[in-house]
Amino acid sequence: MKAIKLAFPAVLLIISCTFLIASFNVPKANLGNPNGPLYFPIGLSVLMLVFSIIYTIQELKKLNHENVQIRELIAGRTPKLIGITVLLGIGYAFIFERIGFLFATILFLGALLFFINGVKKWKANIIVSICFSFISWYAFSELLGVSLP
Amino acid sequence: MNSFLNGFMNSVEPINILWVIIGGILGTIVGMLPGLGPATAVAVLIPITFGMDPVSAIILMAAIYYGAMYGGSRSSILLNTPGDGSAIAATFDGYPMARKGQAGQALAISAVASFIGGVIAVVGFIFLAEPLADFALKFGPAEYFLLMLLTLSAIVSLSLGKMVKGFIAMLLGLLLSTIGIDTQTGVYRFTMGIPHLSDGIDFLIVIIGVYAIGEVLYNFLTIDKEKKEKKEVGKVWFTKEQWKRSKWPILRSGPLGFIVGVLPGAGGSIASMISYSTEKQLSKKQEEFGEGAVEGLAAPESANNAASVGALIPLLTMGIPGSGTTAVMLGALIMLGLRPGPLLFENQPEIAWTLVNSMFIGNIVLVIVNILLVGLLIKILDTPAKVLYPIIVLLAFIGTYTLSYNVIDFFLLLIFGVFGLFMKVFDIPIAPLVLALIVGAEMEQNFRKAVLSSDGNLSIFVSNPICIGLIILILLSLFYPLVIKAFKKKADKNNLEKRVS
Numbered sequence: 001m002k003a004i005k006l007a008f009p010a011v012l013l014i015i016s017c018t019f020l021i022a023s024f025n026v027p028k029a030n031l032g033n034p035n036g037p038l039y040f041p042i043g044l045s046v047l048m049l050v051f052s053i054i055y056t057i058q059e060l061k062k063l064n065h066e067n068v069q070i071r072e073l074i075a076g077r078t079p080k081l082i083g084i085t086v087l088l089g090i091g092y093a094f095i096f097e098r099i100g101f102l103f104a105t106i107l108f109l110g111a112l113l114f115f116i117n118g119v120k121k122w123k124a125n126i127i128v129s130i131c132f133s134f135i136s137w138y139a140f141s142e143l144l145g146v147s148l149p
Numbered sequence: 150m151n152s153f154l155n156g157f158m159n160s161v162e163p164i165n166i167l168w169v170i171i172g173g174i175l176g177t178i179v180g181m182l183p184g185l186g187p188a189t190a191v192a193v194l195i196p197i198t199f200g201m202d203p204v205s206a207i208i209l210m211a212a213i214y215y216g217a218m219y220g221g222s223r224s225s226i227l228l229n230t231p232g233d234g235s236a237i238a239a240t241f242d243g244y245p246m247a248r249k250g251q252a253g254q255a256l257a258i259s260a261v262a263s264f265i266g267g268v269i270a271v272v273g274f275i276f277l278a279e280p281l282a283d284f285a286l287k288f289g290p291a292e293y294f295l296l297m298l299l300t301l302s303a304i305v306s307l308s309l310g311k312m313v314k315g316f317i318a319m320l321l322g323l324l325l326s327t328i329g330i331d332t333q334t335g336v337y338r339f340t341m342g343i344p345h346l347s348d349g350i351d352f353l354i355v356i357i358g359v360y361a362i363g364e365v366l367y368n369f370l371t372i373d374k375e376k377k378e379k380k381e382v383g384k385v386w387f388t389k390e391q392w393k394r395s396k397w398p399i400l401r402s403g404p405l406g407f408i409v410g411v412l413p414g415a416g417g418s419i420a421s422m423i424s425y426s427t428e429k430q431l432s433k434k435q436e437e438f439g440e441g442a443v444e445g446l447a448a449p450e451s452a453n454n455a456a457s458v459g460a461l462i463p464l465l466t467m468g469i470p471g472s473g474t475t476a477v478m479l480g481a482l483i484m485l486g487l488r489p490g491p492l493l494f495e496n497q498p499e500i501a502w503t504l505v506n507s508m509f510i511g512n513i514v515l516v517i518v519n520i521l522l523v524g525l526l527i528k529i530l531d532t533p534a535k536v537l538y539p540i541i542v543l544l545a546f547i548g549t550y551t552l553s554y555n556v557i558d559f560f561l562l563l564i565f566g567v568f569g570l571f572m573k574v575f576d577i578p579i580a581p582l583v584l585a586l587i588v589g590a591e592m593e594q595n596f597r598k599a600v601l602s603s604d605g606n607l608s609i610f611v612s613n614p615i616c617i618g619l620i621i622l623i624l625l626s627l628f629y630p631l632v633i634k635a636f637k638k639k640a641d642k643n644n645l646e647k648r649v650s
Contacts, residue, residue: 008575012317019324022339029334032601037331037338040593041324048320055313069574072370081369082570085542086563089362092546093559105543112539116372128536136547145200146551 002063004070009056016052020045084115101141101148105133152494153275156502160510165208169507172209173515174522176216178529181224182537186233187457188474189360190217193541195353195481196548203485207500208507210481214474215511218417218457219263219519222450226255227382227527233474235417235453238425242438242445249441253383253523254391258443259450260519261387262399266451267512269403270410270458274505277411278494282466285491291599291609295619297592300413300469301585303626307419308578312630318572319581325350326589333597345557352586353480354549358562359579360477361545363569365538370574372534382527385520387443395447398428406452410459416472420456421449458508465489465501469588473580476587484552 023041028034072078092108099107110129117125140146159165175197179190194213198206221236226243239259246255288296301319308315328339329349340346387395402424409420428448429438438445461478463469468490470476482489493501519526549562572579603609610616 008571008577011571012321015321015324019339026338027336029331029336031334036597037334037336040596041327041338044320044324044327048317048324051313051316051320055317058313069370069576073574076373078369078372081372082366082567085366085369086567089542089546089559089563089566093556096550096556096559108546109539109543112542113536116539117533117535124536128540132540132543136543140196140199140547140551144197146196147554148550 004074005059005063005067006056009052009059012052013049013056016045016049020049081116085112088112088115097149102133102137105136106130109133152498153502153506155499156504156506159204159499159503160208160506165205165507166510166514168205168209169212169511169514170518172212173216173219173511173518174526176213176218177220177223177515177518177526178216179213179541180217180220180233181526181529182220182534182541185217185364185541186221186231186236186474187214187217188233188356188477189364190214190220191474191477191481192353192356192360193544193548195357195484196544196551198481198485199551203487204500204503206485207482207487207504210478211504211507212511212514214457214478215267215454215508215515218454219260219515222259222263223256223519223523223527224530226259226446227252227530233417235421235456237418238421238449238453239446241425241449242440242442245439245441246443246446250383251441253385254387254443255446256382256523257385257520258387258391258395258447260516262395262402262447262450263454264512264516265399266403266406266454267458267508269400269451270407270455271505271509273404273407273455274458274462278462278466278501278505281462282491282494285467286495287615288467288491289599290595290602291612292615292619294592294595294599295610295616295623296413296467296469297588297595299619299623299626300463300471300588301581302623303413304472304578304581304584306626306630308581311576311578314575314577315581318577318579319585322582322585322587323589323592325355325582326352326586327593332590332594345555349590350561350586351552351558352583353484353552354558354561355565355586356477356480356583357545357548358565359569359572359583360473361541361548362562362566363573363579365541365545366566366570367573368534368538372538382524385523391443394442394444398424398444398448399451402428402448402452403455406455407459409452410456410471411462413463413469413471416460416474417453417456420459421453424448424452454512458505461505461508465493465504466491468493468591470584473583476580476583479587 023038023045026038029036088108088111092104095104106129109132110125113125113129137148141148175194176190179185179193180187191210191213198209221231221233222239225231225236225239226247229240229244231237231240243255243259305312305315305319328346330337330347337347405424406420409423410416425445425448428444429435432444460471460475463471464475464479470479479489487500545562546559549558552558569579599609
């Protein structure tokens with residue numbers, strides 16, 4: 001848990017350092033002040049780095065304090081739920097334009113429902129995924145004129 | 150006055166009344182779902198407005214916003230689970246009322262108080278919006294930069310006890326806003342060679358990611374502990390005695406909430422808390438507060454609705470959103486091709502007044518819906534979260550796709566969804582990130598324009614009374630919480646010393 005408590009401050013430190021380094025590598029402008037596009041990102045990155053360091057120090061000071069939400073995040077099936085949802089989302093991105101909105105959505109929503117709602121409720125999962133996918137396709141594509149693959 | 154009447158006529162067209170009803174019901178449903186508030190409701194339901202004409206789309210969006218505020222109070226009263234910050238105060242006395250078997254009375258008084266609060270605020274809006282828009286026309290780049298800085302500092306300073314985190318969220322939002330082509334020089338910044346990033350990160354993707362996907366992932370922490378409570382509502386109306394106790398708190402809290410709503414950074418949560426504590430101070434039955442005092446529910450409900458109309462003033466007159474939810478609304482308006490700001494009242498006054506009037510009409514519709522259909526609406530609460538959350542995830546994907554018809558955005562959506570989850574787990578406020586991302590690009594451009602116009606002399610930022618006034622407000626907003634904290638510490642120390650001696 002201690003490692004996780006420090007993970008987010010570490011991510012923020014990495015983000016600030018990355019932006020700072022990248023800011024110095026922003027090309028100079030040919031129009032107006034050549035350094036014009038640099039000032040704002042450099043200033044922000046430096047400030048972000050300072051605040052991230054302060055935040056890391058604050059977290060280090062209370063490293064032994066209990067954090068219920070972090071405990072819940074790593075307990076039970078929560079990490080699996082989050083991981084699978086993200087993975088299914090990535091899968092959805094890959095099949096969305098290839099097999100079309102309707103079939104991709106039935107597969108995505110069905111898989112997500114089976115995983116979150118459980119296999120025992122298979123009837124409800126199948127009905128919801130088919131009906132909701134069709135309704136959303138009809139609503140967006142036909143009624144609202146949104147172009148879906 | 151003409152524009153006001155035109156806006157009113159737009160709002161009462163039958164098709165638009167239908168959109169108000171649809172939006173109100175949809176908003177109420179999403180707002181009622183535990184953990185999902187108005188910002189999420191608007192973010193998730195934005196795609197519904199695609200393909201609609203701007204006026205109807207605005208009306209629908211406003212109805213969703215208002216509906217979600219009503220919905221948030223329903224779940225506060227019935228489940229003790231507020232949809233968002235502004236519905237928290239409704240749990241203090243609303244839930245105890247429901248537990249005492251007065252759920253129907255609590256729902257009715259909250260609907261009526263919200264309605265009256267909203268009406269008071271619309272009247273305030275009519276008098277304040279145009280003078281403020283005229284005043285905002287005097288603003289140049291330096292004033293606009295400082296005004297945006299004030300909005301950001303105000304929202305950060307409200308992250309009481311976690312200002313460092315608030316600053317981090319704000320700075321991250323500003324940094325994200327610098328991604329893409331610099332509009333002044335045409336230089337590519339932080340695009341990593343990805344052409345899709347040359348236009349920058351669409352803030353609606355970030356909004357949908359952190360508010361919709363992030364909220365759903367966050368709710369996974371407790372999804373297996375779902376409580377099954379029997380919700381007996383009974384007759385949805387209040388007694389004469391309850392009305393007698395509530396009417397003055399409602400009438401006092403409306404203007405109070407409106408004023409708080411106009412202030413940048415404040416909003417529904419602050420307004421409802423202030424009105425709750427004010428009523429508690431004024432009440433002769435202070436001991437009943439927290440145990441189901443009807444005025445303890447009526448006052449914050451009136452205040453938070455009034456605040457939500459008040460918050461539209463800086464949004465529409467200056468293009469400055471004062472909260473996470475108004476930031477989402479700004480995103481929606483920009484997406485519809487509208488640019489809120491002082492010129493909106495000059496060039497498209499009907500649009501602004503249609504929005505305000507539709508909120509007024511929305512209030513009337515929602516009172517009726519929430520009183521007549523509440524029994525049906527709360528059945529939604531019986532739908533298992535395990536079915537609803539996958540649907541919300543799906544709607545977030547559809548919404549994202551319809552923004553630029555590119556599945557690359559799905560990856561950004563997931564990244565910001567996971568980031569939003571961690572922000573919630575690590576208690577980092579989301580509103581400063583969203584606000585900064587939205588105002589960031591303009592803030593930078595205004596800063597650079599101001600500096601350019603003064604040949605690099607930074608004294609332009611203290612060159613006139615408006616700038617100086619704004620700087621004073623920025624400093625006050627940043628140091629006010631620290632001063633309050635220091636005073637509180639001193640008072641606690643004195644109390645301890647007295648007790649010891």
